[in-house]
Amino acid sequence: MALRHLLQSSGLWMQLRARPFGKVPEASAAPAAIFVMAVDTRPLAPDPHHAIGEENIARLNLGLRALSRFCEGPLFFCQDRGPDIPDPHDGLKIIRTSELHPEGLAGLQIHRLFPARLSRQVWDILVEDVVAIGHLLSEGLLPETKVVSLAGPGLREARLVRCPPGADLRELCYAFMSPGPRMILSGSVLDGRESRWLGFHDRQVTVLERREPTPRHWLEAALRRASRPEPVIATAAVEQALGGAMPGMALLRALSIGDDEAAVDLDVLSLVEEDLALVDYVTAASPRFSDLLRAALNRIEANA
Amino acid sequence: MIRGIWTRETVAMVFLAALLPVAVSWIWDEGVLGTGRLVFVFVLAGLWQALFTFFRAQSPSAAGAVSAFAIAVLAPEVGPLQLAIGVSFGFVFGELAFGGWGRSVLSPAVVTVMFLGFGFPVADWPHLPVQIGWAAIPAAAILLFFGVLPWRVLVGALVVLIAAGGFNLDLLTSAVVFVLVFLVCDPAISASTPLGRWLYGAFFGALTALFAAFWETAPVQIAVSAALLVSLAAPLLDEMAIAVWQAVRRYRHG
16 A cells, blocks of 8 residues: 555656556556566667666566555566566566567557456556666655657657656757758657657657648549548458457447447457557558547446 | 558559459450450449549549459340449449448449349350469469458368369369459458458358359359358358457456
């Protein structure tokens, strides 16, 4: 209880994310399992090994022990195919994931190993925040900076920087930008959004070239303004964008027609927006499936 | 933000590209008469797509050209008026009324050919030359390379067809191969779950073998009839596959 209060008063509690619905867990909630993500497969994401480092292994182990006191169930540690990062202890399961996106998304691993239900919360947290918990417990201090990667076609060179949370992105990127109009996204190119400040959960900044849409001939514009958007065709690209883990097209259809009951049966409760960002990219779908997912989750939460 | 390329029209363009080897060999064989028939079906299909674009703001698809070619190849030998009625019925009630390619349950080519086959039973079925079957192999290779063709359907159907034919290739006539690659393996029509796709392909193979064993008729009619029945069964096969997936997950995760 004291540990819970310490995390809540220090603000580290905010780094936890509870599924279903992908929100910060309630103060008294208890998860059935916790996933610690030590992989990030999103394009141009920083390698989590930079955040762990040799000197932080002891803090990581301390943080993991603290987390395992929150739940009765297993604590999953998802890492790359290298040697085990944390020391083994009871209830800790080490999961090895591939380096290809979307394998490093927490949603996909939760869907495969321990699906979230309305009656069963699953939390996930990034490994750097577990190190911060260990830091807080061993030294009584919070780390002041986090490792953030600056990358993208709008920069002259990619950088890995340590910066405070909520840093000013223009200030961070200004020195490395190539000339021309640019767009700064907080987050990856798939699920980031244009922002002036670094997002709360984000560990990467993507700088893209800003392209203004070219004006179309009025006839072409009129012909393209369809009453309904084009449907998604079930190609291998769509299957792989979902990790091949679930009946993907059935899930996408259930989301696009707003059939929440079928979506719950297809394990939509284990997913949040970032898990469908790759599908949105691959199929250029409109409306975006991540927006449809959020709408479906909001409806399910309101009715629960 | 950046957007990917696998929109509906990209898939349709890959299908058109894969059609080229088959189109060349078919036009080579059929000559001017066949080309005229192709242009006729093409114009009519384009007309219906244009009408739906103007009156219902439903964007047209290049996949209509693939269907039009399949109709020109597979339709029974009827007069131009009958062909026009069949193409109109197939495109409007098979595809456009449902919202266009990607939202429909049936392929307009299958609907047209079966409509003409049932409506004008005395009309002769076309005989597809053997080179069309061979030309379908590079077409399938192009589609598989781009991941557009559901490979489970293709493999499932081929395994059943070869096994049912007593481990020789007698059942793999040009008509069956063409219908399999371009109509049965259409990703918008076929089942979408992995298990559903295996079942769907195997079901097509089984129906084709069954019809060929008990039915003295042209291979085109056998193949298209099997294609019609399996595409009607596709949603059921998907439901079954999803039920199996859910049962396995209930067993594994409680």
